[in-house]
Each structure stands twice: as structure tokens, then as C-alpha cells.
Amino acid sequence: MRILIIEDDLEAAGAMAHGLKEAGYEVLHAPDGEAGLSEAQKGGFDVLVVDRMMPKMDGVTVVETLRREGDQTPVLFLSALGEVNDRVVGLRAGADDYLVKPYAFPELMARVEALSRRRETGAVATTLKVGELEMNLINRTVHRQGREIDLQPREFQLLEFMMRHAGQSVTRTMLLEKVWEYHFDPQTNVIDVHISRLRSKIDKGFDRPMLQTVRGAGYRLDP
Amino acid sequence: MRLPRLLRTTPFRLTLLFLALFAAAASAFLGYIYVATAGEVNRRAQAEISREFESLETAYRQGGVDALNQAIVERATGERPFLYFLADKSGKRISGSIEESPVANFTGDGPTWASFKVTETDMDGAEVKAAAKGVQQRLEHGEILFVGADVDASEAYVRKIVRALWGAGALVILLGLAGGVLISRNVSRSMQGLVDVVNAVRAGDLHARAKIRGARDEYDELAEGLNDMLDRIERLMGGLRHAGDAIAHDLRSPLTRLRARMEVALIDAENGKGDPLAALETALADADGVLKTFNAVLAIARLQAAGAAPDQKSFDASELASDMAELYELSCEDKGLDFKAEIVPALTIKGNREFLAQALANILDNAIKYTPEGGAIMLRARRTSSGELEFSVTDTGPGVPEADRARVVQRFVRLENSRSEPGAGLGLSLVQAVAASHGGRLELAEGPGEYNGMGPGLRVALVLPRVE
Numbered sequence: 001m002r003i004l005i006i007e008d009d010l011e012a013a014g015a016m017a018h019g020l021k022e023a024g025y026e027v028l029h030a031p032d033g034e035a036g037l038s039e040a041q042k043g044g045f046d047v048l049v050v051d052r053m054m055p056k057m058d059g060v061t062v063v064e065t066l067r068r069e070g071d072q073t074p075v076l077f078l079s080a081l082g083e084v085n086d087r088v089v090g091l092r093a094g095a096d097d098y099l100v101k102p103y104a105f106p107e108l109m110a111r112v113e114a115l116s117r118r119r120e121t122g123a124v125a126t127t128l129k130v131g132e133l134e135m136n137l138i139n140r141t142v143h144r145q146g147r148e149i150d151l152q153p154r155e156f157q158l159l160e161f162m163m164r165h166a167g168q169s170v171t172r173t174m175l176l177e178k179v180w181e182y183h184f185d186p187q188t189n190v191i192d193v194h195i196s197r198l199r200s201k202i203d204k205g206f207d208r209p210m211l212q213t214v215r216g217a218g219y220r221l222d223p
Numbered sequence: 224m225r226l227p228r229l230l231r232t233t234p235f236r237l238t239l240l241f242l243a244l245f246a247a248a249a250s251a252f253l254g255y256i257y258v259a260t261a262g263e264v265n266r267r268a269q270a271e272i273s274r275e276f277e278s279l280e281t282a283y284r285q286g287g288v289d290a291l292n293q294a295i296v297e298r299a300t301g302e303r304p305f306l307y308f309l310a311d312k313s314g315k316r317i318s319g320s321i322e323e324s325p326v327a328n329f330t331g332d333g334p335t336w337a338s339f340k341v342t343e344t345d346m347d348g349a350e351v352k353a354a355a356k357g358v359q360q361r362l363e364h365g366e367i368l369f370v371g372a373d374v375d376a377s378e379a380y381v382r383k384i385v386r387a388l389w390g391a392g393a394l395v396i397l398l399g400l401a402g403g404v405l406i407s408r409n410v411s412r413s414m415q416g417l418v419d420v421v422n423a424v425r426a427g428d429l430h431a432r433a434k435i436r437g438a439r440d441e442y443d444e445l446a447e448g449l450n451d452m453l454d455r456i457e458r459l460m461g462g463l464r465h466a467g468d469a470i471a472h473d474l475r476s477p478l479t480r481l482r483a484r485m486e487v488a489l490i491d492a493e494n495g496k497g498d499p500l501a502a503l504e505t506a507l508a509d510a511d512g513v514l515k516t517f518n519a520v521l522a523i524a525r526l527q528a529a530g531a532a533p534d535q536k537s538f539d540a541s542e543l544a545s546d547m548a549e550l551y552e553l554s555c556e557d558k559g560l561d562f563k564a565e566i567v568p569a570l571t572i573k574g575n576r577e578f579l580a581q582a583l584a585n586i587l588d589n590a591i592k593y594t595p596e597g598g599a600i601m602l603r604a605r606r607t608s609s610g611e612l613e614f615s616v617t618d619t620g621p622g623v624p625e626a627d628r629a630r631v632v633q634r635f636v637r638l639e640n641s642r643s644e645p646g647a648g649l650g651l652s653l654v655q656a657v658a659a660s661h662g663g664r665l666e667l668a669e670g671p672g673e674y675n676g677m678g679p680g681l682r683v684a685l686v687l688p689r690v691e
Contacts, residue, residue, distance in 0.1 A: 088534055102514060104507075154549060180550060184581035185518060187588045187650060193553040216507055 001116050002026045002044055006036030006062060007051040007078070012101075016049065019105050020112065033057025040066055045073050046116045049108075050095070052079035052086060060093045067094035074115035078103075087183060106217030110169045117168065130166040131210060131223030133202065135159065144202060154179070155198050162211065162221040171218035195219055234410040238403025242396065249395045253388045261381040268374045269336075272358055275305050276334075276370040283362055291368070292318050305372050306341065306357060312365035324359055324369045332361040341373060354378040413442040417449060429457045459528060474513055481509040519649040522581075523656045532575040532660035537690075540572040540612055543580060544604035551587045551602075558591060561599040570604060572612050573690050574661045582657040585650040586616045586683045594620035597675050610689035611663075615682055619674035622681040628667040654685060663687035 003025045007013040010031065017027040028045075030036035034056040040048055048066075052059040063075050077095035079086040087098045097111050128135040134143045140156060142149045151159065157179050162170060172191040176182055195211065203209040212220045279298075283291040288309075295307045299320035308319035316323065325339035337359065340352045357371020416433055423431035432453060433446035484506050491497030526532060548564035555562035572579075583602075590600045598619040607613050623631055632651045655665045663686050670680015 100518075104511060104514075180546060182546070182580045183577045184584060185515065186550075186584050187515075188554065188591065190550050190554050190584075193557050194550075197553055216504060 001046045003047050004040055004045045005029045005049045008032055008054045023109060033062050037062045037065055047112050048073055048075045050075055050077055060089060063093045063095050076111055076115055106169060107171050110171045110174060110217060113168045114165055128163045130163045130221060135163055149201055158194060158198055166221045166223060169214045169217045169220050232407050232411050235403055235407035238407060242399040242403060245399055246396060253391060257388055260384050264377040264381050268356060268372060268377050272370055272372050276358055279368060288366055295319060305370055308369040310367040314367060325357060326359040326369060329359055334358050334360045417446060420449060474516060477509050477513050481506050519653055523653050526656040526660045532578050535574050537571055537573045538576050540570040541566050541568050541604055544614060547583045547587060548602050554591055555600055559596040560594055564602040566604045570606060570612055572687060578657045582654040582685055583614055585654050589650050590616050590618040594618040595677055598677055612687045613684055615684040617670050617680060617682040619670060619677055619680040622670055622679045623667060632665060658685055661687050
């Protein structure tokens with residue numbers, strides 16, 4: 001997996017590169033928009049991490065240029081804290097996901113991971129299968145070891161997202177964004193309660209738990 | 224000191240310009256009056272003299288010098304207001320009512336006009352000099368005839384008119400100047416108030432305000448605009464300063480704690496004891512808490528600075544309320560709270576969905592946090608009779624005493640009994656900021672009263688204006 005970081009803050013980029021390398025990614029860093037664009041145009045990256053404010057060329061222009069040229073490499077857009085409009089601007093430019101600085105590293109990791117694997121599940125599937133867990137997307141049923149599990153609609157959506165990102169860490173913010181489709185910061189851990197309800201349904205009575213809590217990051221569904 | 228400054232003012236210069244234009248128009252008008260009155264008087268006097276001259280010339284042409292002489296003698300003794308003088312070829316007087324011709328150095332033959340003075344005796348018997356005018360001409364056979372008239376009355380009339388015209392001109396200039404000074408001073412004084420305020424603000428006094436004189440004119444309008452602007456700036460700066468102080472105050476302890484933990488972990492790691500990993504994890508959680516506080520403060524500040532929430536769109540508020548109910552219901556159950564939602568379907572609203580969701584989430588967070596086990600929470604979304612959209616969350620917790628309700632909305636304010644709960648005290652401030660940025664308001668009221676041995680509870684309502 002190759003990641004291109006286009007970011008002018010060298011220290012932030014260094015920390016990010018270090019963390020991503022530790023996680024087994026191959027990382028390249030471009031210190032400004034122009035260098036980043038020409039590097040990205042060479043191709044071969046699985047994910048681009050693009051900062052919004054940069055010298056020479058800003059992140060929005062970089063992403064817009066790539067998309068215009070037909071480059072569909074997933075882009076994670078970064079921007080400074082508190083710019084309420086930046087998310088909309090970034091997504092409109094063609095970014096696939098968005099993260100506000102300063103971010104927790106597990107949050108960045110989880111999003112990069114989700115983006116890097118996205119293309120592997122490009123085909124439209126009617127069933128999802130993770131280990132013993134099987135999900136039928138047509139008649140909306142879930143079975144584990146052949147036993148049917150009764151889920152509420154939201155629990156179904158939650159599990160579907162976890163199954164599509166099986167083996168990856170998924171943060172609470174990601175779940176709120178992708179399952180509930182809200183972008184805000186819940187003060188208490190409302191998501192945890194939903195996860196534990198889901199966990200009690202898919203793991204209770206089975207020999208081995210599948211839905212894991214990842215300390216400091218969120219959750220992961222293991223096969 | 225006042226005058227030179229006044230001369231520099233724009234209104235005074237404008238006044239001078241208008242005065243010059245007005246004076247030009249006035250002099251044209253007065254000039255016309257002069258020509259039409261004084262000129263006419265002169266012309267009429269000359270015409271009468273000419274007519275008299277012609278009638279004498281007719282007598283001369285018909286009866287020669289003798290007939291003329293006789294006519295002059297007759298006329299001079301009559302009531303006619305004319306003066307006569309007749310001389311022979313050499314200029315020697317033949318007859319007339321005056322002793323010599325007022326025309327000095329008469330050389331030519333043609334009519335020569337002259338202005339002169341005659342000495343008359345007025346009604347009191349005193350001798351007065353009066354203005355007179357006359358024409359002299361050589362007759363067919365060489366005699367010289369002069370006919371004049373006392374024009375003193377008409378000259379006096381003309382003089383009066385000229386005096387009146389000069390007076391009018393002077394009055395125009397004086398009144399214009401006085402008016403200009405008055406207007407300039409008035410305008411300058413109005414402007415001076417605003418200039419003083421601007422200077423005071425520039426010098427750093429943000430409390431300076433322009434005086435509204437109550438004239439409801441454009442200066443009052445400008446002053447009001449200036450004051451509104453300053454109010455807003457002051458409020459924003461106050462908010463920022465308060466936020467800065469509050470952040471410093473509120474972040475100092477978690478940051479100090481974070482630093483201490485890391486220090487202890489470092490020492491422990493050096494000595495090969497303790498669990499540095501656990502210490503780092505707690506440190507990370509502390510840092511996350513600090514970041515959350517930062518996020519909330521910044522969101523509030525941005526909303527307040529922007530005035531209106533960005534990206535406002537029409538959407539289904541009932542759906543938003545249902546989503547929040549669904550999101551928080553489990554948390555309530557988890558804590559042993561009875562949760563109910565009463566949501567009127569298909570309520571449309573124009574606003575920023577994310578901020579409104581955040582606001583509702585904050586209200587629900589608070590309700591869950593402060594309501595003891597066995598309590599109840601009710602979420603309602605409805606349209607009030609006045610057409611406003613109201614989201615309300617009622618809990619059966621201890622509530623907030625009326626005296627503290629305004630205070631809990633302020634940033635970082637946490638009541639004594641809530642200090643043990645996690646949170647930075649920004650929840651309701653953000654709700655307030657979201658409400659204000661949508662033209663709405665946040666209302667705090669007493670809850671349902673006694674409930675299961677607790678109460679009186681709190682009712683928090685986010686009220687948004689009706690959508691036209």
C-alpha cells in the first residue's frame with residue numbers, strides 16, 4: 001500500500017509518515033501543492049492525504065486537478081480546526097473523506113485504512129461474509145453459524161458498515177458519519193452503547209467474540 | 224480657532240460655491256430690474272424732452288425765428304416743466320427761461336445731450352440744486368435751440384432703485400454667508416461627534432458611542448450604524464477575550480495533569496517500573512479532552528463571528544429529531560432512564576443540519592448526564608401556535624435554579640453540583656450559539672416538578688423562527 005502525504009507542515013507530515021510506516025504502509029511526502037500534484041500524477045498511490053492550506057497550490061486545487069484528469073485515487077482531505085465550511089468545500093472538490101486538524105492518529109489511520117481498501121470491494125455484492133457472520137443485503141437477514149440474528153434497522157446498518165470494513169479499526173466518529181450520517185462531536189459515547197447492543201446480539205452465546213474494542217481508536221470486526 | 228477650521232469644512236466650501244452661483248443669478252436678475260426700471264425712467268425723460276424740442280422745431284419751420292421765440296416765451300411762462308434757451312447764429316441769447324445754455328463748447332450742428340444742475344426755489348423758499356437734462360441743436364437757419372427738463376424726481380427714483388438693488392445684493396451675500404456658516408457649523412458639529420467616536424475607538428476606547436440626537440436624520444442613522452457596529456465588535460472582542468481567559472483557565476489543569484502524568488511515566492520507565500503504556504494512554508485521553516474543548520470553543524466563536532450559520536438548507540426537522548431520539552434512546556436505557564419522544568411529522572426547517580444536530584445532541588447529553596437513575600427524559604419536536612419550531616428536552620433531574628439559568632448558558636460555567644461530571648461546560652453555550660446563528664433562542668425552564676422522589680427537572684427548548 002502506497003500513501004502520498006501532501007502537507008507543508010513538516011513535523012505533522014513526519015509524525016504521520018512515521019505512524020503509517022509502522023502500520024506497514026509505504027509513504028511518500030510532498031511538501032507543497034505543486035510537488036504533491038506532480039507526484040500524484042505519476043500514479044501508483046492507494047490513498048492521497050491532502051492538506052487544505054499549502055504554499056504554491058492549495059489542496060482544493062490539487063484534488064480538483066486530479067479529478068479533472070480522471071484520477072480516482074481516494075483522497076483524505078485535511079484542514080485546520082474550526083473551519084466550519086471546509087468539509088463541504090473539500091468534498092465538493094472531489095475528496096472522499098475529510099478530517100479536521102488536530103486529529104487523533106488512530107482516527108487518521110482508520111480513515112486511511114478504510115479508503116485504501118475501498119477499491120477492493122468495488123463490485124456490488126448481495127451478501128457479505130466475515131468469518132462465521134453472513135449478511136444478506138437483499139432480504140436483510142444476518143446469520144452466524146447458521147443461526148439467525150434479529151437486528152433493528154440501525155443495528156443492521158451498523159453491522160453492514162463493520163462487515164464492509166472487517167479487520168480494520170473503525171472510529172466512533174466514522175460510525176456517526178457513515179452510519180447515522182451526522183458530522184458532529186457527541187460529548188458522551190453514544191456510539192458505544194449502540195455497539196455494545198450490537199455486540200450482545202452477534203457475540204452473545206458464541207464461543208468467540210468478533211466485535212473487538214480497539215483501545216484509543218474504536219472498534220474492529222474480526223473474522 | 225473656530226473660523227479657520229470652519230473654512231476648511233466641506234459644507235462651508237459647498238456653501239461658498241452655491242453662494243457664488245446664487246450671486247451670479249441674483250446679479251443677472253437685479254441687472255434686468257435696473258435696465259427695466261432706471262433705464263426706462265431715463266429714456267422716458269429724454270423722449271419727453273425730444274418731443275418738446277420737435278414741437279418747437281415745427282413752430283420754427285412754420286413761422287421762423289419769430290414764431291419760435293413767441294412759442295418759447297409762451298411756454299416758459301406756462302406750467303410746462305421744461306427749460307428753454309434760444310440763441311442766434313453767433314450764440315447770442317435771444318430768449319429762454321435760462322440765461323445761458325448748459326451745453327458748453329457747442330461746436331457741431333447735431334443734437335447734443337447734457338446733464339446739468341438747475342437752481343430752484345422749493346416750497347419753503349430755500350434754494351436747491353436739482354438735476355436736469357437737456358438737448359441742444361442748431362436749427363435750419365443757424366439759430367441754436369436748447370430744451371431741457373428738471374429730471375431730479377426721476378433721477379432720485381433711479382438712485383433709490385440702484386440703492387435698493389445694491390442692498391438686495393449685499394443682503395443676498397450676507398444671508399448666504401450666514402446661512403452657510405450656520406449649516407456648516409451644524410453639519411460640522413454632527414460630524415464632529417462621529418469623528419470623536421472614531422478617534423476614541425482608534426485610541427483604544429471601545430466603549431465610546433456616538434450620541435443619537437433624535438433628529439432621525441442621516442447623521443442619526445450613521446451614528447446608529449456606527450454604534451451597532453461598535454456594539455458587535457465589542458461583543459465579539461469581549462467574547463474572544465472571555466474565551467481566551469476561559470480556555471487558559473480550563474485547559475491549564477488538564478494540560479498540567481497531562482504533563483505530570485508524562486513526567487511520572489518517564490521516571491517510572493527509567494526505573495523500570497510502572498506501566499508506561501497505560502500512562503501514555505491516559506495522557507492521550509487527556510489530550511483528546513483538551514482538543515474537544517478547543518473544538519467546542521472554536522465552533523462557538525466561529526458561529527458568533529459569522530452571525531449566521533453557514534450552509535443553511537431546507538430539511539426535515541422531524542427526521543433530525545427522530546435520528547437524535549434513536550441515537551440517544553439506548554444511552555437512556557443504559558442508565559435506567561425512561562425515554563420518550565413526541566415528534567410531529569414533516570416539520571420543515573431551514574438551517575445547518577450538522578449544527579442543529581450537535582445542539583440537540585448537547586441538550587440530550589446534558590439531560591442524560593444530570594438525570595439520576597429511575598428518572599425520565601422526553602424529547603419533543605413541534606410547531607408552536609406562533610409558527611416557531613420548537614425542539615424541547617425535559618428531564619426529571621435536579622433542574623437549574625431560576626437564578627442560575629442565564630448563567631449556565633455562558634461558556635465554561637458549571638454549577639457547583641455538576642463539577643464532578645465530565646465536560647467543559649460548553650454544551651449549552653454551543654446550543655445558544657447555534658440558536659442565535661439561526662435567528663432562534665435557547666429557553667430554560669423548570670421541568671415537570673416532583674418525579675419519583677426527584678425533581679423539579681429541567682426543560683431546555685431550542686426555538687427556531689418560522690420559515691416563510
